[in-house]
Amino acid sequence: QSKLLRVLQEGEFERVGGSKTIKVDTRIVAATNRDLEDAVARGQFRADLYFRICVVPIVLPPLRNRKSDIKPLAQLFLDRFNKQNGTNVKFAADAFEQICRCQFPGNVRELENCVNRAAALSDGEVVLGEELACRQGACLSAELFRLQDGSSPIGGLAIGRMITPTVRVPAPPVEPPVAVTPEPVPEPEPLAKDEVQLRTKTAQLSREELVRVMESAGWVQAKAARLLGMTPRQIAYALQKFEIEVRKI
Incomplete structure (x- = not known):
């Protein structure tokens, strides 16, 4: 566009590969199927070139x-x-x-x-x-x-839009299920003798009876153990099992 603008403005040009300036006296007849005013507004066509070629515009309707x-x-x-x-x-x-x-x-x-x-x-x-x-x-x-x-x-x-084709991607092959051998569940270890006696004693004791004995013993676990014929460890286990909070007197 800049080279054409020079020809219209100065009336001269140089051939490709040449260095000699050639003077011309021409009349330009230009035709387009585009809206040049819109192209100028979008910055796609030079405004100064448009004003030089648009001297006698002829609009031909479709x-x-x-x-x-x-x-x-x-x-x-x-x-x-x-x-x-x-x-x-x-x-x-x-x-x-x-x-x-x-x-x-x-x-x-x-x-x-x-x-x-x-x-x-x-x-x-x-x-x-x-x-x-x-x-x-x-x-x-x-x-x-x-x-x-x-x-x-x-x-x-x-209107110039591209159509994106639908591409079907093949599903990956389904592999046959692999048989999984379940791991053996280990059997629980047998309880120790003291643990068995501890649980046996507390299983025979009710929550109400334990609270009553603890109140009689002034909430002293050793004294309550003697009254029940149990060990202090068994009393502590029973208090934890029944979620009884030890009172301080």
Whole structure:
């Protein structure tokens, strides 16, 4: 863009690989299918270059907004096809009506392609409306225009989005279960003789009886043991078993 801007501003340039400056006096006719004002706002096109080439702008509306031009252009392309191929193909009235109802997002080039395809695939010298691709659901451009909001995979292509294919990942092979031999549970060790006597004595003693004896002994464990014919260790075990808190008097 900067090199073109210099040609427009200074009227001079150098050839590729050359060092001599060449003066020129030209008129520039530029065409684009993009919105340059939007490109300038986005920083994609130089504003100073835009103001130098946009001297006499001519906005050409799309073909779908110029319905009256479709039929004469279609006839022009049909005459050109007949001249190039030595044929005498004609369009029926319903074929022209169908073409005039199309949107043609590809504008004049798409119209020319549509006419050439219909003339080449026609079985006779007259192309009927039902023979057109748009009447048979085989017109991709019609789908692109109808679904350009992105509501389908074709619409997604129309607005430039990529379609991510669904990839099926095979499931990993299932290995057969491995038999696991349970480890033997060790048997509990037999209790010692003193432990057996300790549990036997406390099992024969109730909580109420133990509290009554402890109160009589003034909460002295040794004295309570003598009254019950037990050892102090057995009394301590019984107090812990019944969750009795020793009182201090």
